[in-house]
Amino acid sequence: MYRPKLAQVIIVILMLAVLSTAALIHLIWQRAAGENIEEIVASLDAQTAASVRNDLSRTLSLVSSTAEVVRSIFFQGAISANDEVKREFLFLSLLREQPAIAWIGFGFPDGRFFGSHATADGRIEMVEIGAAEAGELRPLRRDLYRPIPGDIFFEERIRAESAYVALGAPWYRLGKENGDPVWTVTNVLPNGFEPAMVLSKRVVTFGKFTGVVMAAVSLRRLSEALQALELPALGKAFVLDSRGRVLATSQPSDGVMAAHFSDFPASDAIATAAAEAVAANQVDAFRAVVSNALLGPVFVSSSRLPFENWRLVIATPRSTFASGIDKNIRRIALVVLAMAALAAATAVAFANFLFARPLARVAEQLRAVERFSLESIRHHPTFLAELNDLSQALKRMAAGLSAFARYMPLDVVRSLVEGGVEPKPGGELCADYQEVGGSIPFKARDAQSTVTSAIDRGSQVGGRSTLPIGRSLSASILQIATAALARHLSAVATARLSHKVLILELCGQLNSHDYLPTSDHSSLPGSAWLSMLRGGSNGRTSGTTRTPVVNLNELPSSFG
Structure with a gap:
């Protein structure tokens, strides 16, 4: 299973902290900015709607008042609807004073029409459509005027024919049938196609229906009002x-x-x-x-x-208001990435300096302790107090384990650890062991009893226990430690026998016919043994080195 290193974990945690913080701030800021944009748009829309409502209300009120002026004049008989000169003067004057109005006209009961019209190019035309037989075209007269400061200038008169009949217009029919002002939306007026809002009022003079007055606002004028909005x-x-x-x-x-x-x-x-x-x-x-x-x-x-x-x-x-915000968001994203890269580099440097390298050294020292290579343990000062204390504790532990080597050979413990054997109390072993150098043979049939007996005998020679091992040894420890124990016990037994020989010789109990074993599986008489121990012949016979040695199973009963 993959296990990440501490430096990698620290980098990831730091990156997550930086990115999550940046993301949280970005989301909060973006949400606040979005809400502000919605509030701004709603406020502007409300202001625009209010402006349009006010403009439309003023225009409608103006149209209504203009139509009422004409109806009142005709109703009172101040000007007759058939008086061509006076009605033209009246309509022209009203139209010049009310630029929002496109048409002021009057429809007669016989289908005739007279009106003044403000054209799209700023001129004013007086339009008159005469009477005609049913199904025939009606005569059309158009007088064009160009406004000048304080007056108007006549340009031309155009005569033609028209199929427009006021009696069939929606504004005329609805105005005639209703006593109250009536609003209609129409697409066709006397000059042709022109969508407009038309207000029509019934005119009665001295109790007699004389016609319908109309005042219209072109939808083009409404579009111009919308275009004038900010x-x-x-x-x-x-x-x-x-x-x-x-x-x-x-x-x-x-x-x-x-x-x-x-x-x-x-x-x-x-x-x-x-x-x-x-x-x-x-x-x-x-x-x-x-x-x-x-x-x-x-x-x-x-x-x-x-x-x-x-x-x-x-x-x-939304881009109308948020284009700058979106641009700043992209800039912030680049800044966040740069900060994340800087944070990652900083995390790598600090993680290696503060954690990774000190912990790697500590881990290496722990592996040295595991191998019982205690001489390589050193104190490595670190910036962090905890890791520095850990390094000092390892050094002290190594010193304590070195003192333990006085009671247990480190070769035995190192072999045990390297073999991966878990020590357990108890167990028996039966095996043959040979001295590595080949100079001291050692045989054991009952390992536990033989080694325990040898330890007991060795402890009697030196006056103290040479190994801190009890009578019951772990079988796993015996498997690894027997080779080292064989060398040690053979040397102890030989030293014990040498002491016995000297004691017997002093006491006069060493007989010349007593034979003792040597390293070449032969025997020497007691006198020869004593001579070798005293440094006499050194056991050299026929070019062969003979060393007094003990075979635990062949010792005379008198040496027990």
């Missing part, structure tokens, strides 16, 4: 009616006014996001976030307008 970059506003038709927009696509969201080109990502939000929320007022492949998240809000269940839809890409 919307965020890439943001767009839409005015929808109760059926979801697009009446005005702050940024017409390719200069064309679309009637539905489906009419916008596919490249208009803002219109696409607004359409998705409107389709997903079947209510007038809502706030939503729509994901777009081109712009990312898009904030979409909807609020009601004070006219015919209209509503204002504002779509603003």
Whole structure:
């Protein structure tokens, strides 16, 4: 199983700490920034909606008051609807003073129409459509004027024919049938296709119905009002009616006014996001976030307008406000990576200096203790007090184990450890052992009794126990230690026999016919033994070195 090193663990922990801290701070900051962006967008949308509502309310009020002025003048008979000069002066004056109004007109009961119109290029035209037989085109007169400071300048008169009949217009029919002002949205006016909001009022003069007065605001004017708003970059506003038709927009696509969201080109990502939000929320007022492949998240809000269940839809890409935040996020990510790299390098240096190297030295010293190589144990000072204390403790432990070597040979213990044998009390062993040098043969049939007997005999010679081993030895220890014990016990027994020979000689009890064993499996008489011990002949016979040696099983009974 793989076990990581301490330096690696420290690096990983430090990296996790740095990255987790950075991630936590980043998430908290990003959440706060996101909430702030949503609050900012909501505030801007609310301000935009309020501005549009106020502008629309002022315009509608202006249209209503203008139509009421005309109706009152005709109702009071101050100016007759058939007086061409006075009505033209009245309509022209009102139109010049109210630039938000596109049309001021009057429809007669016979289908005739007269009105003043503010064109898109800033000119004013007076339009009159005369009477005609059913199914025939009606005569059309258009007088064009160019406003100048304090007055107007007549440019030209255009005569033509028109198929427009006021009697069939929705604004005329609804105004005639209702006594109260009526608002309608129409696409066709006397000059052709022009979507507009039209207010119509029934006019009665001296109890007789004389016609319907109308005042209209072009939806183009509403789009211009939306364009005048200080919307965020890439943001767009839409005015929808109760059926979801697009009446005005702050940024017409390719200069064309679309009637539905489906009419916008596919490249208009803002219109696409607004359409998705409107389709997903079947209510007038809502706030939503729509994901777009081109712009990312898009904030979409909807609020009601004070006219015919209209509503204002504002779509603003999140990138408009969050582009700087996203850029800072990328910068922070690079800074975090740099900090993580610096932290990793610092962790490597400190982990190696403070932990890895000192612990590696301690581990090496522990392995030396395991092998009983106590002479290699040294104290290595370290910066950390705990590791320094551990190194000193190892040195003291090595000194204690060295003192233990006085009672147990280190070769025996080292062989035991290297063999991986676990020492256990008790056990018996029967084996043959041979001196490594070949000079002292040693045989044992009952290892435990023989070795124990030899230890007892050796302890009587020196007056103290030569090995701190009890009478019951572990079988595993005997397996490894017998070779060393054989050499040691043979030397002890030989020394014991030598002392016996000297004592017998002094006491006069050593007979010349007593034969004692030697290293070449032969025997010598007691006199020869005594001579070798005293340094006489040294046992040299025929070029062969003969050494007094003891075979434990062949000692005379008198030497027991």
